[in-house]
Amino acid sequence: xxxxxxxxxxxxxxxxxxxxxxxxxxxxxxxxxxxxxxxxxxxxxxxxxxxxxxxxxxxxxxxxxxxxxxxxxxxxxxxxxxxxxxxxxxxxxxxxxxxxxxxxxxxxxxxxxxxxxxxxxxxxxxxxxxxxxxxxxxxxxxxxxxxxxxxxxxxxxxxxxxxxxxxxxxxxxxxxxxxxxxxxxxxxxxxxxxxxxxxxxxxxxxxxxxxxxxxxxxxxxxxxxxxxxxxxxxxxxxxxxxxxxxxxxxxxxxxxxxxxxxxxxxxxxxxxxxxxxxxxxxxxxxxxxxxxxxxxxxxxxxxxxxxxxxxxxxxxxxxxxxxxxxxxxxxxxxxxxxxxxxxxxxxxxxxxxxxxxxxxxxxxxxxxxxxxxxxxxxxxxxxxxxxxxxxxxxxxxxxxxxxxxxxxxxxxxxxxxxxxxxxxxxxxxxxxxxxxxxxxxxxxxxxxxxxxxxxxxxxxxxxxxxxxxxxxxxxxxxxxxxxxxxxxxxxxxxxxxx
Numbered sequence: 169x170x171x172x173x174x175x176x177x178x179x180x181x182x183x184x185x186x187x188x189x190x191x192x193x194x195x196x197x198x199x200x201x202x203x204x205x206x207x208x209x210x211x212x213x214x215x216x217x218x219x220x221x222x223x224x225x226x227x228x229x230x231x232x233x234x235x236x237x238x239x240x241x242x243x244x245x246x247x248x249x250x251x252x253x254x255x256x257x258x259x260x261x262x263x264x265x266x267x268x269x270x271x272x273x274x275x276x277x278x279x280x281x282x283x284x285x286x287x288x289x290x291x292x293x294x295x296x297x298x299x300x301x302x303x304x305x306x307x308x309x310x311x312x313x314x315x316x317x318x319x320x321x322x323x324x325x326x327x328x329x330x331x332x333x334x335x336x337x338x339x340x341x342x343x344x345x346x347x348x349x350x351x352x353x354x355x356x357x358x359x360x361x362x363x364x365x366x367x368x369x370x371x372x373x374x375x376x377x378x379x380x381x382x383x384x385x386x387x388x389x390x391x392x393x394x395x396x397x398x399x400x401x402x403x404x405x406x407x408x409x410x411x412x413x414x415x416x417x418x419x420x421x422x423x424x425x426x427x428x429x430x431x432x433x434x435x436x437x438x439x440x441x442x443x444x445x446x447x448x449x450x451x452x453x454x455x456x457x458x459x460x461x462x463x464x465x466x467x468x469x470x471x472x473x474x475x476x477x478x479x480x481x482x483x484x485x486x487x488x489x490x491x492x493x494x495x496x497x498x499x500x501x502x503x504x505x506x507x508x509x510x511x512x513x514x515x516x517x518x519x520x521x522x523x524x525x526x527x528x529x530x531x532x533x534x535x536x537x538x539x540x541x542x543x544x545x546x547x548x549x550x551x552x553x554x555x556x557x558x559x560x561x562x563x564x565x566x567x568x569x570x571x572x573x574x575x576x577x578x579x580x581x582x583x584x585x586x587x588x589x590x591x592x593x594x595x596x597x598x599x600x601x602x603x604x605x606x607x608x609x610x611x612x613x614x615x616x617x618x619x620x621x622x623x624x625x626x627x628x629x630x631x632x633x634x635x636x637x638x639x640x641x642x643x644x645x646x647x648x649x650x651x652x653x654x655x656x657x658x659x660x661x662x663x664x665x666x
Contacts, residue, residue: 170262178374183214186390187373189229190383195222201363201392206272206506206539207497213367215390220399226358227405229384230329234356237385238326242300245352249293252379257286266368271336272498272505285344288622292639296352299643300324319654324647326354328407331400335413336508337464339365340372346410349642359388360400364508366390408646430635430645432628434466434559435587437617438580441474445592451485457616458565459543462504467588467617470559472567473576479569483547487531490543506539507562513539516562519555526553581607586629588617
């Protein structure tokens with residue numbers, strides 16, 4: 169169970185501790201932050217409300233530990249990561265329990281997230297050894313007008329301290345997708361977990377603690393964003409920020425200054441369906457892509473742009489498949505579980521009511537109990553409806569009927585977002601043409617959007633983010649090039665000529 173066994177030291181009474189300088193500590197503030205169970209809508213856990221002074225100490229410890237860690241052999245860093253991965257997977261059940269209670273993730277999906285995270289850490293260790301174990305040699309006479317008088321040796325070195333801020337929906341997986349690349353590259357790591365998901369993240373950090381990483385190298389601070397959020401992101405000790413979330417990322421980018429940023433800020437992922445598509449395949453991917461984890465994924469299908477001639481058939485097929493979705497608590501592995509908070513549910517409901525007022529066709533009756541919203545398909549959605557453009561992050565999916573491919577591409581590209589999209593057709597030439605035209609970081613052909621596998625490039629355009637993720641890209645982003653140039657003395661060069 170959470171907070172017991174090997175995890176007993178991370179909790180004091182009913183409040184989970186924060187992690188600093190290799191130890192689990194209570195905040196001097198004497199305050200805590202409650203985590204509300206989305207299903208029961210009652211307090212489930214409490215975490216420390218860290219102070220700015222405690223953040224300073226975590227940063228100082230990280231900065232000092234990073235200097236030594238950067239000189240640790242690459243193979244040794246990889247060994248630490250492999251050990252952490254094994255511990256993480258060994259203790260998947262108590263971590264998954266936290267995910268069920270904090271973010272209402274279905275039990276089986278919660279376990280999958282932890283196991284996937286362990287696999288990601290191991291893969292990162294292996295990939296890091298390959299990527300960071302190679303340098304490059306350049307010679308000066310390859311550039312016009314130069315003699316062979318200089319050699320340039322370049323290699324990748326760490327940035328320093330990486331601040332990682334994951335979102336609530338994957339608080340373990342999207343945390344380790346930042347932590348593992350940072351550590352293998354020789355950086356220190358400070359984690360600020362989301363409030364909903366913080367306890368799962370603390371359990372995950374304890375797995376790294378048990379793996380024996382040097383004291384101070386990893387820190388994890390919890391608390392209110394209003395008190396330590398800006399203080400963290402503007403802290404002079406931070407050398408890189410990796411953030412996944414929403415509009416907050418734009419504010420961070422304006423305040424962060426001249427440090428590397430890696431950000432994924434959401435999407436309005438469009439699904440374009442052509443007349444020649446396999447309609448059964450389309451149906452399966454719309455339901456899976458639009459409603460898994462109640463639509464609370466950045467890569468969920470967020471709008472279906474479908475050719476008018478096949479729209480009726482697809483809508484009927486989707487309705488039939490949606491009728492088989494199970495709705496209820498995450499402990500029962502239901503397909504549709506409560507969304508993360510009451511404010512989120514209220515926002516989703518606002519989009520639904522706007523669509524209703526403006527004449528959208530409701531394929532099911534809108535139903536809500538607390539944070540639990542029944543899956544809903546909205547047909548005949550028009551561009552003047554909010555749901556056509558805004559990201560609901562819930563189990564509500566709009567269908568916009570189009571008369572041409574160009575119309576679908578135009579709607580997709582008119583969005584402020586550009587994370588992913590997908591196109592369904594049997595014609596590979598049309599698929600490639602549409603992919604080239606869609607202004608998104610990734611286009612899936614005959615498959616719903618997805619972030620993984622975790623080593624694939626993952627990036628957004630426009631307001632969907634900055635930089636690219638994926639294991640290899642993250643390692644490269646969390647390093648910089650260091651060059652050492654050796655010059656031959658002229659007398660030696662002349663002697664060789666003589």
